[in-house]
Amino acid sequence: MSVNSRHNLGWLLLLLLILVFLFVLGSPEALEKLGEERFFSTALGIFGLLLILLFFLKLVSQPSAPPKQRILTVLRCERCDVTSVREFKRGDYIPKREGKCPSCEGEMYIEAIYPEELGKKKKPLPF
Amino acid sequence: MPFLQHLAGEGGNLWSLVFQLFFIAFIIAYFLYGQRIQIAIWNRDIERNLRRLKFLRDRARETAIKAVKEIGKPEEDPVPSIDRFLETFFIQPVDMDPAGIVWKLDRLLDVRDLSMKDAVRRIAPKASDTELNNLENLLEAALDLNLIYRIVRHYYLMGKRTNAYIITAQLHMMLPLIMDIAYAYDGAVKAFAEGQPIGDGAGPLLACKLLAGKKVEKIEKDMVFGETELEGRHVIVLKAEGPGGNVGKPGEAIEKLIDTYGYRPAIIVMVDAAQKFEGEDTGDVADGVGAAIGGIGTEKYRIEEVAHKHKIPLYAVIIKESLREAIAPMKKEIYEGVDKAIETVKKIIREKTREGDLVLIAGIGNTIGIAQ
Numbered sequence: 001m002s003v004n005s006r007h008n009l010g011w012l013l014l015l016l017l018i019l020v021f022l023f024v025l026g027s028p029e030a031l032e033k034l035g036e037e038r039f040f041s042t043a044l045g046i047f048g049l050l051l052i053l054l055f056f057l058k059l060v061s062q063p064s065a066p067p068k069q070r071i072l073t074v075l076r077c078e079r080c081d082v083t084s085v086r087e088f089k090r091g092d093y094i095p096k097r098e099g100k101c102p103s104c105e106g107e108m109y110i111e112a113i114y115p116e117e118l119g120k121k122k123k124p125l126p127f
Numbered sequence: 128m129p130f131l132q133h134l135a136g137e138g139g140n141l142w143s144l145v146f147q148l149f150f151i152a153f154i155i156a157y158f159l160y161g162q163r164i165q166i167a168i169w170n171r172d173i174e175r176n177l178r179r180l181k182f183l184r185d186r187a188r189e190t191a192i193k194a195v196k197e198i199g200k201p202e203e204d205p206v207p208s209i210d211r212f213l214e215t216f217f218i219q220p221v222d223m224d225p226a227g228i229v230w231k232l233d234r235l236l237d238v239r240d241l242s243m244k245d246a247v248r249r250i251a252p253k254a255s256d257t258e259l260n261n262l263e264n265l266l267e268a269a270l271d272l273n274l275i276y277r278i279v280r281h282y283y284l285m286g287k288r289t290n291a292y293i294i295t296a297q298l299h300m301m302l303p304l305i306m307d308i309a310y311a312y313d314g315a316v317k318a319f320a321e322g323q324p325i326g327d328g329a330g331p332l333l334a335c336k337l338l339a340g341k342k343v344e345k346i347e348k349d350m351v352f353g354e355t356e357l358e359g360r361h362v363i364v365l366k367a368e369g370p371g372g373n374v375g376k377p378g379e380a381i382e383k384l385i386d387t388y389g390y391r392p393a394i395i396v397m398v399d400a401a402q403k404f405e406g407e408d409t410g411d412v413a414d415g416v417g418a419a420i421g422g423i424g425t426e427k428y429r430i431e432e433v434a435h436k437h438k439i440p441l442y443a444v445i446i447k448e449s450l451r452e453a454i455a456p457m458k459k460e461i462y463e464g465v466d467k468a469i470e471t472v473k474k475i476i477r478e479k480t481r482e483g484d485l486v487l488i489a490g491i492g493n494t495i496g497i498a499q
Contacts, residue, residue: 045146071323071456090321093370094335094497113324113496114459125406 017050069115075099079106088113166292169299173283176302180276183309187269187316188213194265194320198258199251208250212266213273215243233425243267257322260349260371264495265319268454272312279305307451314455319372324496326453329400329446331497332465333472334366334490343499346388349373350380351499358473359482363390369494377420377489378429384487385433392487393480395434396442396472399491400461403447410464411447414471419443420491439487442479444471457496 071088075098082103095109157164188209195205217239220231247254247263254262279298286294318325324332343353345368352365363384367375384390399419403409418430418441434441446464476486 042143042146045143045150049146049149069456071321088321088323092496093322094324094332095339096370096498112459112462113457114462115456117459 013054017047017054069118072114072116073110074112074114075108076111077101077104077106077108080104083111084108162292166295169295170283170287173279173295173299173302176306177276177280177283179306180272180279180309183313184269184272184276187272187313190316190320191262191265191269194262195251198254198262200253201251205250208246209266212243212246212250213270215246215270229425229428232423236423236425257369257371260373261319261322261495264372264493265316268312268315268319272309272316275305275309275312311451311454314451318454318456319495322370322372322496324457325493326448326455326457326461327400327492328457328494328497329448329461329465329468330398330490330492331366331369331494332457332462332490333398333468334364334488335369335494335497335499336465336469337362337364337488337490338366338499347376347380347383349375350377352380352384353499357486358476360476360480360484360486362476362486362488363392364488364490366490366499367492367494368499370496370498372493372495374422374491374493376426377491378426378433381430381487381489382433385437385439390485390487391437392439393484394440394442394475395430395487395489396444396475397430397489397491398444398446398468398472400448400453401445402453403449407447408460409448409452409458410460410462410467412444412464412467412471413447414442414444414475417441417443419445440479442475444468444475 072085073088073092074083074085076083078101080101080103082101084102092110092113094111094113097107097109099108100106101108192206192209195201195209199205217235220228220235222228243263243266244259247259247266251259251262279302282294282298285291286298315325317323337355337357338353341353341355341364343351346352346365349368350365351368352363355362355364365377365380365384367373367377381395385392397419399421401419401421403411418427418434420427420430430441433439446461446468448458448461448464452458452461472488480486
């Protein structure tokens, strides 16, 4: 499970709890009983217990593993600067010469080897 | 049940009573055993991370065994030798009397390096020099992961056995940083096994770009240099020999270029990947004065000595990245940072030297996946 989906699951559970709580309060039977102080404290108790359970589950949940990334090799033509990207193969290194350029027959060389970017870009800091 | 019903009172809600009792019990338990509960939660957290550390350590060991078998094609089973390698250690020289410690340390590091290379050569007899360097880097990363796992386990068990809460608390508070380093080594294991460039290779990559199409010569241990023209100045570019995983000995190489070969550069510009502060962007470039080189300090000492002896100004250009990024596969931002660093180097050369001067540029870092 990715970091984001785990984070979203926590919020989803919390939202579900609030909805259940509101549903209980919103039912006619519950409204009738709402006048009774004991019913209200019981409902509040259930809600509190569920919250404790949720936070405990979050506390003991597995630490998230870093996401898996593909490694890309970027090839550039020496003559016309055309680039092509493929998956990294063992034996690739910068600036290994490899093959001919499809457009000008110039020699291609490996310009860069880097992991593909995953996920959202970080927001700029406000300070 | 009737008893409980009786306790709840006439018309009383039984559930309400149960919850009240539960909360009272919870508050009393937390009041009396709060610290123990906290320690138990921390211990559980440490255990979970220890399991993950063990997994990372075992995976690195398996990767190393697989790579050794594939690349080195040993005739004997390499597992006992690899396990022995993963337990090796290094003892720093005594520093009570620090005079002369640099040379003692330098000698010990040379011995360590040689013995590690010998060990890897024995484990993987069919590997080429490039593959040998990569395998050495891979085994060192596995060794570091093994060390992290053993240290964390040691403090965890010690804290538990002696009930020394302070040890457990400190370990728990340090865990996020320790795990960050462990994940970085995990990324490095993969990069070393495959021979991919890592973030620390920013300096050698800059040197490689400057030396594109130029003839290079070997100088000193695992170091190469080439000559080129930049902004109307004659430039000597120095880097570790790639594409195998290698940092070389830039200090000794600069010493040799100046003292033995007789080059007299007007300035020395050192380019290295450097630790960024939190909040800074990866791949940002900054320049300053001094020897931009990490490590234990012996190479830095040599460079400062030779620069001082010949009164050569030392300039530094750094490409910012985190510790984790330095040993993980090189990010796109770092490639972009290298291009920015080339412009900064040109600017320094224009500002600090005259046309026709000799300039020495040293690309410092691990050159895995980067040839010349």
